[in-house]
Amino acid sequence: MSTTTSPPVARPPLGWNDVVAAVMPSPRAAYVARTILAMAIAIYAALYLQLSSPASAAVTVMIVANPSRGGIVSKGVWRIFGTMTGAIAAIVILACFPQQPLMFIVAFAVWLGVCTFASSMFRHFRAYAAVLSGYTVAIIAVGAINDPSNVLNFALSRLAVVTLGVVSSTIVTMVFQPSITTDTMRAGGRAAFKGVAELMLARADEIDATQFAAERTRLAAAIERLDEAVEFSGAEAPDVNRHAASLRRGFAAMYAALMSVSIAGRSLNALARPADEIAETEAGKARQARAADLVARIRGILAEVARYQPTDNRAPGVLADHIAAVLRDITTAQNETTSVADAAVLARVHQELEQLYDNIAPFAAWREGRAPYHRGPRLTAFRDYATAMRNGTRAMLAIVLGGLFWYITAWPSGPTLLLVLGASCALLSGLPSAAAASFQFAKGIALSSVAAFIVGLVLLPYVSGYPLLFLVMSPFLVLGVIGSTIPKYALMSLGFVVFFITQVGISNEMTYNVVSFLNSSISFVLGAGATVLVFRVLLPPNPMRDARYLTRRIRRSSERLIRAGVWHPASRDWLGWLVTQNQAFQRLFMRLGQAQPAVRAQAIGDSGALILITQEALRLHAVLRGLDLPPAEALITGRALRCLGRLRRPRKAASAAVQACDALVAYHARCEHPRPALLRAAGAFRSIAALMPEAERLLALEAPFGMEA
Numbered sequence: 001m002s003t004t005t006s007p008p009v010a011r012p013p014l015g016w017n018d019v020v021a022a023v024m025p026s027p028r029a030a031y032v033a034r035t036i037l038a039m040a041i042a043i044y045a046a047l048y049l050q051l052s053s054p055a056s057a058a059v060t061v062m063i064v065a066n067p068s069r070g071g072i073v074s075k076g077v078w079r080i081f082g083t084m085t086g087a088i089a090a091i092v093i094l095a096c097f098p099q100q101p102l103m104f105i106v107a108f109a110v111w112l113g114v115c116t117f118a119s120s121m122f123r124h125f126r127a128y129a130a131v132l133s134g135y136t137v138a139i140i141a142v143g144a145i146n147d148p149s150n151v152l153n154f155a156l157s158r159l160a161v162v163t164l165g166v167v168s169s170t171i172v173t174m175v176f177q178p179s180i181t182t183d184t185m186r187a188g189g190r191a192a193f194k195g196v197a198e199l200m201l202a203r204a205d206e207i208d209a210t211q212f213a214a215e216r217t218r219l220a221a222a223i224e225r226l227d228e229a230v231e232f233s234g235a236e237a238p239d240v241n242r243h244a245a246s247l248r249r250g251f252a253a254m255y256a257a258l259m260s261v262s263i264a265g266r267s268l269n270a271l272a273r274p275a276d277e278i279a280e281t282e283a284g285k286a287r288q289a290r291a292a293d294l295v296a297r298i299r300g301i302l303a304e305v306a307r308y309q310p311t312d313n314r315a316p317g318v319l320a321d322h323i324a325a326v327l328r329d330i331t332t333a334q335n336e337t338t339s340v341a342d343a344a345v346l347a348r349v350h351q352e353l354e355q356l357y358d359n360i361a362p363f364a365a366w367r368e369g370r371a372p373y374h375r376g377p378r379l380t381a382f383r384d385y386a387t388a389m390r391n392g393t394r395a396m397l398a399i400v401l402g403g404l405f406w407y408i409t410a411w412p413s414g415p416t417l418l419l420v421l422g423a424s425c426a427l428l429s430g431l432p433s434a435a436a437a438s439f440q441f442a443k444g445i446a447l448s449s450v451a452a453f454i455v456g457l458v459l460l461p462y463v464s465g466y467p468l469l470f471l472v473m474s475p476f477l478v479l480g481v482i483g484s485t486i487p488k489y490a491l492m493s494l495g496f497v498v499f500f501i502t503q504v505g506i507s508n509e510m511t512y513n514v515v516s517f518l519n520s521s522i523s524f525v526l527g528a529g530a531t532v533l534v535f536r537v538l539l540p541p542n543p544m545r546d547a548r549y550l551t552r553r554i555r556r557s558s559e560r561l562i563r564a565g566v567w568h569p570a571s572r573d574w575l576g577w578l579v580t581q582n583q584a585f586q587r588l589f590m591r592l593g594q595a596q597p598a599v600r601a602q603a604i605g606d607s608g609a610l611i612l613i614t615q616e617a618l619r620l621h622a623v624l625r626g627l628d629l630p631p632a633e634a635l636i637t638g639r640a641l642r643c644l645g646r647l648r649r650p651r652k653a654a655s656a657a658v659q660a661c662d663a664l665v666a667y668h669a670r671c672e673h674p675r676p677a678l679l680r681a682a683g684a685f686r687s688i689a690a691l692m693p694e695a696e697r698l699l700a701l702e703a704p705f706g707m708e709a
Contacts, residue, residue, distance in 0.1 A: 027067065032481045034176050035065045035169075039477060040470050042168040047466065047508055051164070052157045055506045056139075060165025062497045065481070070181030070232030072173045075125045076166035077235070082129035083162045086136025087155035090144075093137060098148040105403030108137050108418070109396045116426050117392030121383055123583075124231045131426040134395070138419040145415050181236050185229035186363075189251070190308060190316075192226065193359055195219045196258050197305035200352065203265025204299075212262070213601040219258055220604055224586050226251045239366065245379055246362040246372035249575035253358035255582045259608030263691065264352035267345040271295055287339070294333055298349060301326045305356065317364035323357045335676045340665050343683030344690070351612065358575060376573035382583035386549050390539050391429035398425045398534045402527075413523035420445070420499075420527025425534060433594050437491050438535040442528035444495025449521040451476050451496070452503035460504075461512050469506070476500060499524055543595040550588040551702040554607075555647050557581060558614045563645035565621030574615065581611070592701075602697070609694035610647075616684045617644045623681045629667070636663045640685060650699060654692035661685035 039058040046054030064075045089111055097103040115134030119127040140158055144151040199215055230248055234241035257264075272295045301322055308319060330350045337343050358374070365373040402421045406414025424441060431437045459472045480500065483493030503521060535541070561568050561577065585607050592600035624637055640660035643653040664682035668675060 028482070028485050030176070031065075031067050031485065032478060034172050035061065035481045036474060036477055037176075038065075038165075038169040038172040040474075041172065042165045043470065043506060044466055045164055045168065046161055047506070049160075049164075050508065051161050052154075053161050054508075055501045055504065056158065056161040057165040057168065058501045058506075059498050060162050061169045062481070062484075062494070062501070064166060064169050065484070066173075066232075068181040068184060068229075068232050069173050069177050070234070070236035072170055074232055074235035075128065076170055078125040078129035079132060080159075080163055080166055082132030083136055083159055085129075085133040087140060087159055089133065090137040090140040091151050091155055094141065094144060094148045094151045101407055102403075104141070104145075105400065105407065105418075108141070108422070109399035109403065111137055112399055112422050112426060113392040113396030116395040116429050117388045119426065119430055120388030120391050121381075123381055124228055127430055131430070134426050135419070135423040138415070138422045142415040142419055181229065181233045182240055185226065185233045185240070186367075188222065188226055188229055189247075189359075189363060192219060192223045192254060193356070194306055194308050195222070196254060196261060196356065197302045199258070200261045200265050200268070201299065201302050201306060203262050204268045213605075216258060216261065216604055217601050220255070220589065223251060223255045223258060239369075243362065243366040243372045245376070246374040247366065248379060248579055249374040249376070250359040250362035252575050252578040252582050253355040255585075256578055256608065256611050257352055257355035257359070259585075259604055260348075260352060260355075260612050261608070262605050263608060263612065263694075264348055267348035267352075268295065268298060270345045271342070271349060287342075290333070291342075294329060297326055297329055298353070301353070316360050317368055320357060320360045320364045323353055323360065327353055327357060334680065337676070337679060338674065340661065340679055340682045340686055343679045344687040347616070347680070347683055347687060348612070351615065374575055376576045377569070379576055380580050382580050382587070384550070384584075384587060387546060390541075394534060394539045395422070395425040395429065397538050398422075398530070402530060411523075413519050416520060416523040417527045417530070420524055421530055421534070424527065424531035428531070428535065431491075434541050435532075435535045438532045440489075440492040441495040442532050444492040444497075445499045445528035446525055447492075448496045448498075448500035448503060449525055451500050453517065453521070455500075456504045457512055457514060457517060460510065473501075473504065495528075543591040547588055547591045547595070548702050550584055550591065551699060554581065554584050554588065554610070555699055555702065557584070558610060559645050559647055561614055562617040562641070562647075565618060565641075571618050571621075574618070578611070588701075599701075603701070606694045606698035609691040610698055613644070613647075613688050613691050613695055616688050617641065620681060620684050623677055623684070627677060627681065633663045633667050636660050637681070637685075644688065647695070647699060648702075650692050650696035654689045657685040657689040657692070661689065 038061045042057035042061050043054050046057040051057070060079065064072060064079055066072050066075060093104060093107045093111065097107060112134040115130050119130035122130060136158065140151065140154045144154045195215075196219065199212070199219065202215075203212060227248060230240065230244050230251070234244045240247070271291050304322060305319065327350060330346055330353070334343060334346050334350070337346065362373040365371065398421055399418060402418055405411075406417060411417070424438065428434045428437050428441060455473055455476065460469065463469060463472055477497060477500075480493045480497035483489040484497070486493075503517070503524065561571065565571065589600050589604060592603055620637075620641060624641075629637065637660045640653075640656040643649070643656040647653060661682045664678050664685065668678040668682065671678070
């Protein structure tokens with residue numbers, strides 16, 4: 001029997017990139033290694049400098065740890081600022097109430113409540129700085145409560161170890177993190193831009209509804225993260241900081257394009273399909289030919305965007321020019337159309353492509369070193385006053401109750417209880433699901449007590465020297481940092497690492513006292529358990545109540561803009577208003593995701609309808625001012641605009657829009673010469689009436705506040 005063997009396949013020689021890829025660790029492994037190295041350096045430097053709390057330097061490293069270089073810089077700067085503010089507050093409070101524990105507790109509770117309230121007013125790491133300002137008072141007071149005259153030394157020591165931790169983490173990240181944050185932002189922005197175009201084509205091709213909703217939800221989350229990427233990139237790159245407001249307006253336009261992508265996809269289909277009754281006429285055939293040519297060009301530019309790879313380094317200005325050319329073609333078609341139906345669908349498609357252009361143009365200006373594309377006044381963040389008030393009140397009540405427990409029982413570890421309770425309440429208040437997060441955080445603190453007992457009282461007494469000390473701690477730190485990269489265990493791991501380092505109590509002169517350790521650990525565990533009770537008993541979060549409140553705020557903002565029309569400042573900075581409105585939408589989607597995920601998926605599309613209605617109403621104000629309408633038509637259109645300014649009656653607004661559309665169409669038929677502006681206005685009213693049922697579905701979330709048909 002004979003056998004045949006295949007000739008060996010020639011393998012291409014290994015290149016330098018293959019060698020680098022083989023030896024380089026994964027991004028997660030590199031992040032863990034950088035964090036552990038920064039901790040080792042921070043602890044050693046704190047011990048070498050004889051700082052009073054070396055463990056706090058490592059805690060700072062863990063808290064400011066971030067996979068991106070810009071994130072490290074941004075959070076580090078705001079952590080130092082928050083520590084300085086909290087240190088000043090601690091000095092003032094202890095100076096005012098040196099021997100008055102009850103007044104100290106009340107003053108600390110009020111300060112923490114104010115800081116927690118303020119943290120809900122800010123975004124990104126500014127919010128963390130406000131939180132840190134609050135519980136830094138407890139950190140300093142733990143050491144100075146028995147010796148108020150020494151509070152300045154404790155405050156300066158705290159500031160020193162925090163600064164040391166920030167510097168250590170920043171240096172290690174800058175040296176060992178090769179990629180810069182702007183690369184991540186650019187790739188993420190291009191991927192989202194490409195995804196919106198792909199989704200519009202898929203919607204026009206009748207994609208499965210479930211698959212469409214899932215992809216739209218995924219893209220919404222990706223676009224929401226881009227605002228944070230701009231924040232981090234701006235901290236690292238001056239050119240991004242200069243273009244930050246313009247880029248944020250561009251991302252707001254892309255978010256709006258995503259929310260209205262289903263409407264645009266349907267409009268693209270409607271543009272390609274003339275009504276049956278005119279399809280056989282000569283005019284209908286000519287209209288169909290022109291529409292088919294325009295649809296082909298629109299599909300062509302969407303396909304070009306869909307082929308735009310996130311890693312493509314071509315100048316985005318080329319793509320922006322192509323989109324602008326198609327927009328001019330659509331505008332020409334709008335001026336030539338004689339059908340109100342065509343005017344409506346052309347407006348929808350034009351609006352979608354215009355939003356894509358408003359997104360890519362700022363990128364082009366940034367990459368080409370030109371002036372920022374979008375200009376306008378300073379952007380305003382959305383202020384969620386109801387949630388902020390609840391968070392601040394909860395934190396204040398928790399500190400008062402915990403302080404009273406300490407005062408009544410005279411427990412020596414009472415200040416530690418306040419520290420854990422204050423830090424936990426402040427840190428967890430800004431999370432989407434604080435009640436569930438508090439339980440995960442408490443589990444991390446409980447596990448840290450067990451690990452700290454093993455390390456601090458079983459292993460460390462038998463080692464000497466810093467290398468062995470850190471080697472004994474490192475397995476627990478590595479496990480904690482790895483867990484922090486897994487979303488399911490991130491919060492538990494953060495609590496574990498932070499309180500593990502704190503309870504081990506690293507110092508130049510280590511002391512091992514089982515009774516003292518157990519007494520301190522009980523206060524940590526009790527504080528963690530009390531945090532869970534606080535978030536489940538004291539003003540617990542209610543996602544649907546928050547959703548109703550946010551829906552009301554969104555509706556009122558749109559109503560104010562529609563009623564004021566061209567006189568409202570936001571009408572001159574539409575994208576600036578949209579940035580703030582999108583932040584409200586993001587909070588709404590987050591709350592709905594906790595309570596009713598299916599409603600959240602639907603609300604994303606319905607929100608697009610509300611945005612389009614608001615924008616069309618603004619355009620109607622401008623168009624109607626330039627039209628010399630007869631008194632009857634002016635009365636009808638004015639009434640329709642007034643009804644749009646009262647969106648809590650959506651069906652009445654839709655009916656008034658239909659009447660205005662019919663009146664303008666009839667007036668156009670009586671005119672001797674074509675008037676494209678009349679058809680545009682009529683098409684806008686018709687579009688508003690068609691979109692109103694979707695907006696009504698969103699506004700129905702506010703039903704307990706008295707929505708009317």
